[in-house]
Amino acid sequence: MGALMGGGVGLTIGFLFGSWSILQHGAGPRGVLSTLSKTMLSSAATFSFFLAIGSVIRNDSLEAAHLQMTAPIPAIRSRAEGFQLMRARWEEERRRGSASRL
Structure with missing residues (x-):
């Protein structure tokens, strides 16, 4: 789930920053579409990687907290x-x- 959310956020951020970079500095020799897609994909990969790791860490900590909460309470x-x-x-x-x- 974290990877999917990170991919969506990364594509959006990549589109915004890539568009801004193209408007500010020009597309360069590769063209607009190639430059924009490279920026979007690299941003999506980075965001999805880190959000996937974060969701795994969070899931482990939630599972440990659940096990701790369900432990029997001593008298x-x-x-x-x-x-x-x-x-x-x-x-x-x-x-x-x-x-x-x-």
């Missing part, structure tokens, strides 16, 4: 219960660490 405990649970986990980690060193 609310008192401060003392939380402290006991924390100590029990520390002890378990210490036991696992000493067992792996042997």
Whole structure:
């Protein structure tokens, strides 16, 4: 989806800047159509590449956020219960660490 949107935006921007460049400096030896199409296609390729990468990054982060939001919420405990649970986990980690060193 990002590549398609980037392609559309790139073609539009390429048309605007290419037309402006042709009006300002002339078409050159290749002609108007060739110069304009080269500008439009290079702009479309650049925009579609970067927007495609951005959509992949965004999709990955949204998926991670969704997984995080759907994780079960632990029961609310008192401060003392939380402290006991924390100590029990520390002890378990210490036991696992000493067992792996042997």
